[in-house]
Each structure stands twice: as structure tokens, then as C-alpha cells.
Amino acid sequence: MEQLKNYFNKLVKLTDQEWADFQACLIKETHAKKAYLLEEGQKCDFIAFIEAGTFRFYHILDGEEIVTAFFFPGDFVTNYRSFLTDNPSDHHIQALQDAIIYKIHKKDLHALYDRYQSIERLGRLIAENLYLTITKRLDSFQHTSPEERYQELINRNSKLLQEVPQYMVASYIGVKPETLSRIRARK
Amino acid sequence: MEQLKNYFNKLVKLTDQEWADFQACLIKETHAKKAYLLEEGQKCDFIAFIEAGTFRFYHILDGEEIVTAFFFPGDFVTNYRSFLTDNPSDHHIQALQDAIIYKIHKKDLHALYDRYQSIERLGRLIAENLYLTITKRLDSFQHTSPEERYQELINRNSKLLQEVPQYMVASYIGVKPETLSRIRARK
DNA sequence: CTTTTTCATTGACCAAAGTCAATAAATCAT
């Protein structure tokens, strides 16, 4: 919770009142390993801040799991597309370890947007940050080889492979498990 | 200009005063074919609304032009990453035909954010929309073959190939010109 | 209109990732 307050303070200074009202909307939840935070077909009506645990964001295409994102402590976890458009989610969000999150529902967040310009701004800054995040990922798909993407990923999160099965990492960097195995072998 | 007002009205209702203040910040510019709206190394301190003309967003990597985006009438054209972070642009933005745009500078937009909550909200909605746009493009790189990306693109904009050279389209969908030529041949 | 330059096509060959299949290693459940 302190972590979240610090994160927000880097973006916008909230008054005690604003923070209190925001905090009043947060719902603490725990999710066991393998539990689903969101399933395909459901509307994603929340954004959650991760206090502990890792999540994967994936869907099934032609019988095959495709991992689009991992979420770690300190990240926001949501299907932001579904959250924004109210369309049903095309992805599952699953805990890969026991997890603790703080959820805020869309209707509550929108009420806060209406009430406080500072929180409206926070919403803008969060959207802008998510834009920057996804831009980086698109860049890496456009400009780098699977091998480079693998290197980038483990540089950024060296303990990822201790936390998630290798075939999920393979999918995340856009190759088959066999190929990641070979990438790792030639080093 | 009417086009822009209509676009905004779909997102947020602006009062006459708000719209007038916004409009006062807009700078109309014309750019001849092949002119640069932004060059690599410059900070992108603006967002522009396209009234007429097409732009490409590209950079040079290992001596080769890589096209990351096209912008059409009705779109916003900017290096949004540079705009948000104040980092120098890693891309050029070039007019592919004679073009007319309405530019707003970052400092003016931020002043409007401070003054009007409705425009702050507009900024959030624009960021959210750009997020959705780029997410779609990432999806298409993750899930579809170059052939499918080509089909998607010409379905969306059937006259694109009359407007831009084929090698730019090839780069945009992530293949070499020779490969796009072969994709087109096998149909 | 003719020359030059740019752009598109085609062919032969190469490199990288995918596919299919077998096996080994690790993890999970009882």
C-alpha cells in the first residue's frame, strides 16, 4: 500500500483527502497459485496493483497457449483493453504464485476521476505509462531477434526462469519451446 | 477543424469557452511532400491533427529504413514517446504528400490541462486511444503472418499502395521488399 | 523525349525458426 502511494506520488501529489478517498476504494485480495484473476469472456472492470506474486496474461490460439505479458510486484495488472472498451476479455490472467493485490473497480475510479482533477490526471499518466510500456514491447518485436529478446528479458528479470516455466517465456518472446531450448543451448 | 471538434465531442463535451481556448493554441501548418515534420534527434514538443496528407514514421537501422507507422487524415501525428518523455526522437516523421495539419505544443496543452478538467480528461482519453491502437499493432505482430498483416492493412486502407511505395509497406508489415513482392505474386 | 534514378520482380541459395517425434528430466499427486 505504501508502495502504491509512493508510485502515485511520483506522478501527482495527492492531498490526504484524495488519497484517503482513493484508498477507500481499494479492495485487498489474495489469489492462490494458478487461480484466475480474470477469464476469457469476462469484462475486466478493474485495475489491480500487485503487492506480491506474479501473473501471466495469455490466451489460447489454435489449441496453444500464447503468453502476451507477465506482471510483477509493483505493476498494475488488468486487461486494459477490456477495461477501456468494455469488450469481453480475450485473455486469461492467472496467478503464477500466491499473490496479494489491491483492486479498484472501474466505476469507483471513474467516480474519483469526476471528483478530483488530480486523480483524472493520475489516470492520464497511467495511460501514458502503459503506452510507453507497450511501445517498448512492439519495438522489440519489430527490431530484435528472439535471441536478443530473450537476453533483454533475463537482463531485466534474471530470476524469471526460476518463477515461470520456460515454455511460457518462449511464448512471451514469440518462439516455440524447442527454439528457446536451442537458443539457450548455443551459449 | 470541424473534423477535430467532432472527434473531441465524441470523447468529451467541451464548452464554447474551452473549445475557443483550445483552438487559440492550434497552429495551422502546411508541409510539402517529402518535408520533415520531425527529424531524428529533435524533441517532439507537439501533437498535430491531420487535415490532409499522409505521413510516415520511420528510422534508419543498419542503413535501412524501417517504417513503424503511417498517419492519415483524421489521425494525430506525433512521436508520442518523445512527447511524453522529452527524450530526443528516434524516428523521422515525413510527409508523403502535401499535407495540412493543426499543431498544438506541449506547453500549451499542459496549460490547458491545468486550466480545464475536461481537457485533462481529453488528454487521458487520447492516451487511452493511442494505447488501444498500438496494442492492435502488437497483436498483429505476435499473432499473424506477414501475409495476413498485408491483407489486414489493405483491407483497412485499400488505396495505401497507390499512395506510398511498396517497400515502405513491406517494412511496415515487417518484411523485406522482395518478400512482399512474393506475397503479392502468390495470389 | 531521353536519360537517370528509383522501385519492383524474379531466381538461386542460405539461415532461422517451425514441425514431428523420441527421450530425458523435473514436478506433482497419491
Place this chain on the structure above:
DNA sequence: ATGATTTATTGACTTTGGTCAATGAAAAAG
């Protein structure tokens, strides 16, 4: 612990896009 299941590795072969090079077509410049 042990047997079952899931995950990772390795090999042989295929597919797809990249590379290099030649040729043809179209567009721009004079």
C-alpha cells in the same frame, strides 16, 4: 517414495523469409 504427468532437450526434416544478384518497369530530372 513411486508412479504419473508435465516440461525440457535433442535430432531429422520442412517451411518461410532473408540475401545477393540480375533484370525490368516506372518515375523523376534534365
